[in-house]
Amino acid sequence: MSSQVIQTTEELVKPILTNKNLELVDVEYVKEGKNWFLRVYIDKAGGVDITECGEVSEQLSEKLDEVDPIKEAYFLEVSSPGVERPLKTKEDFASNKDQNVYIKLYEPIDGEKEYQGILKAFSNDVATVEYKVKTQKKQVEIPFEKIAKARRAVSL
Template sequence: METKAIVKKVEELVEPIVRTLGLELVEVQFRRERPGWVLRLLIDKEGGVNLEDCVQVSEVVGDILDAEDPIPHAYNLEVSSPGLERPLVKEKDYQRFAGRKARITTRQPLAGRRNFTGIILGIEDGLISLRLSEGQQVEIPFSLVEKAHLKFDFK
């Protein structure tokens, strides 16, 4: 089974469970790393997650994954917070984090560039509005986003 299909299946299985625990499933990652395959679940909630949240999700989700067995080989399950530079994965993330600084990389160039850093103004009709550091405003189609995350200002 292809990794994208595994991620999709795991999201379908896990998202309702995580939601019933009062948490948000931010992202599911499945990739080969040094020790082997890793299934990483990034979870969040208003005010941030703590160790108990991660342990609870790991235990409940681990049991479900053992029962459903959507991954045909060995892997390690990791559950963690998305961190200060949280990935922006869903369209609703751009509404929730309006007013915050973000970095967005597109699949193909827009106006001659693929990397944009600025303040999120919101999203409407699939277009992300971003006020760039240079002052101009751009609209980036959500469908062209390859990768995006919040930028924490360490100043």
Template sequence: MSSKKGKAQEELGSIILPVVTEMGYELVDIQYGREGSKWILRIFIDHPEGIGLDDCEMVSRQVEKRLDEEDPIPHSYVLEVSSPGIERPLKLPHDYERFKGRLATIKTYGPVDGRRKFTGTLQGLKDDQVIITENGKNISIPLEMVSRAHLTIEF
């Protein structure tokens, strides 16, 4: 059973995703919830050539127009559109292939090899297993065990 918040995000995603993809961008994530006294709808977009302020403004205008037509949110809210940043979340299975060779941090719902957090180089996805190399050793993490994953900056 999905939560009320998850259901709202799913409904918003079904409205927002076509708008973003028609414009040539990738919808990375949607966050919707209350922060203090305000409701915030955050949309994270990406593009192979990067995301600038103009991109965010264009997408914001188009998404706002579609949300006004569909009217899925019964109260006032603030719409924010931005890039996912350098520590971009890895949400979809193809993200693990797309960012192969990059440093990533993966957290799991339960222990995998006795641990719940891994940081290493992504090797991709094979048979629903995320492969990550940590300290020279390949580790296979079942995709369904991944609670959160994101790219990590090397210092």
């Protein structure tokens, strides 16, 4: 059911975002405590502001009321993904070259299932990440299909 809600929400929000030159980053439908939350993360170059989030929320809320894909009560939240934005698509990887990233894998590569470092390249569906082991720089090539989760990471 959760995947159906996410799919329907994506279909409803995409035309709204296209009209505003915004990008859909992610949709989550999760239960926290007793409450359900439908979270829609949007972005654009330079980031989104609260006015844009409010406008998308209002228009999406109207569409959701018309289609009514969710039977239980829920809270709709539309926001920016923040600095640790998830990387879900190949396009996300291609457009985040030279950014600090965190990648979790389905299965280990070189004995590790998690890498954090600089995304040096993404080509032929392979992410090249430069990371440090103590003071030594190393690189790992990670095939896209082995990535379980990925996001931009804040470097300190």
